Amino acid sequence: MRNCLLTVFLLFVFTTIKAQTIQGKLVDEITGEAIPFVSIGVMGTNNTTVTNDAGEFILKNVNFPVKLRYSHVSYFMLEQELNGPANNLIVKLKPAAINLKPVVVDPYRGLKLVKAALEKAAGFSTQHFYGNAFYRQLTSLNGKPSQVYELFYDLEFNLSKVKGWIAKQSRFAETNDGIAFSMSNQSYLTFSLAGYLFEEKKTGKTVTLKSLNDFEISIEKYIEQKNQDIAVVSCKYKGNKKQFYINSTYYIGVEDLKIYRLENSIFNLPIKLSGSSSKIPPIATTIATFNGEKTPIPVIENISTKLYLNLIAGGRTLTPVISSMLTIYQLDKTLNTQKFTELTKNVKDKAIIESIAYNPIFWKDNPFVKQTTLEESSIKMMESKSAFGTMIDP
Template structure:
């Protein structure tokens, strides 16, 4: 049986209501997301793999596994192809058609070779080309969020815990500016507080393109300042590609600034994938003039997403900044000090925002920034990024036992601050 079509005349109010409903439905459909969860493991040892890059093929979407190998990733729809890569393992691709169950992604260990032809000046050529690529890529800006966590231990016991969500502007070599979205700080009265330590993360970069006398590894002065050794080429699943070069570096004996570390460079595209450096140069001082930091060791660890194509620019995945030192004071026992930080970048895109990003300054005070935003316990309880980068249970327990978590330390004997 066929029913006749009956024309309906909509009033202006009804038309506006129908249009609004249509727009809402379209907006809801446009923002619908599929949440993928899973774990990345070593195919041979079955152990979880931390900080593995998980990207979505053909898009700029991506994330990294946490310290337990776990990850979450929102995608617009399924099916999707995930590109999974880690420096010491073979890159793999996985076709995902359903989000009903958590994914288990397995990576096989990559072979490492050292061809006889790739010796001598070869590591210097790679570093020079990586520097030139950074100069080119540095023009691309990224906008997103970053989760910063800092844990301080004095004499082995946790004394500070700071967590911040930044809105962040960055490029292919550093953070350019931040503005705080949420923050919290917990601590106990002790001999020293590192309440301004984030400046070492927010000010550090791979190179300074404006300096012709730079002591950075990636600079025009690499040969004059550094000794390089090619440790090997980490081969990928595709044997036709050049692989990733692992290069150890150390400042030459005649250079006063001491530094050593390892850089991983894509031997085909010259993209820096990871940079790890240690130096005894720590510029911080204590507000207590009788306190000194001896035997300091600063370490910076920066990792970048793998570029979607040879010419694409890849954003930061994470940054780790750490300090170990001995705190000395006349007439008192020497205390070992450790400050560990992790900055995890997420929701990164190339779309500019109108947020007021501020460059890091030695005048910055972390606690002042945290106090400038109202503490919201629910934000931290329900934040998936915080949950996926779990802190050691014993650290949380130590602060909760003292009733200090989520509070501010109003009085502290001394503080460590960057030296001007």
């Protein structure tokens, strides 16, 4: 009987330890600085995540022992074995060698790389992907945090756009100090600006297979990885700078022709804001990271955007800055059975958020909701006012 009880106890302990969580931070081996947008995956599974702006990450439902893989285009890939849970794991990545002065044999090498990468992706343009995502948006007004909302939702997407979404959990808060500013469909703006390999627009100029000759394309440098070099290729628009246009920088594998990172600088964004006029055309920047290890094409993992505005409303100058972070932390083909809401510019974020009852238990100590310093100060301010809820205005 005693041995039987001992066996049951050991099985219970093993079961509770087997599926656990790993929390940690990725830093530069030389400088010690945090590394954002590092892909972390449990080898042999679909369990993956990406570090946030502060280099922090979390992996849930991990079965030990486990082997993790850390990858970033500017650092050497690292594999690490863990035998048990870790709550404060510090992982150091070694910077990859940078070749700033490549021998110029072919002046059209950059153009050929971008064209080949886009053509390769175009062969999969109709393939749909499904995944679980977390989204946070923070608005600062004249240098002070004014609004924050966070969403967990399921996504349907391809290489051209997000096709649809289903919100699962949400929370929202905003200050009430006499000045108000809100983007009613910032999520659509985020999705439409960044992370896609085919930016077909009716107006303005973006990098596509049809518009490559409109851009000055050159290789800035090579990142010397173990398996292949990554070419950093800049595409700068040569035409009329008064219209809407996007300058892009691609990180392309020279052997597999996959795009691993895409940075966009967006100028003269054609957006309309009611009740205000713009002193300076809006500017937006985006960074998107892709994972091409398990698929023949790069699949979006993370999108970070920042939108800068300079407005006059009611005789007052307003300088809103809207930042957002989208992380697709798990791909799941079985989600294709759901009925997704089509994502268009007519979708209003407020209506989506109001449709879901605020669940404080879900958000309390939620390990996935990691914050950078800026976001943390804003969220703490909102929580101190008991502001979080479904469209609560303290």
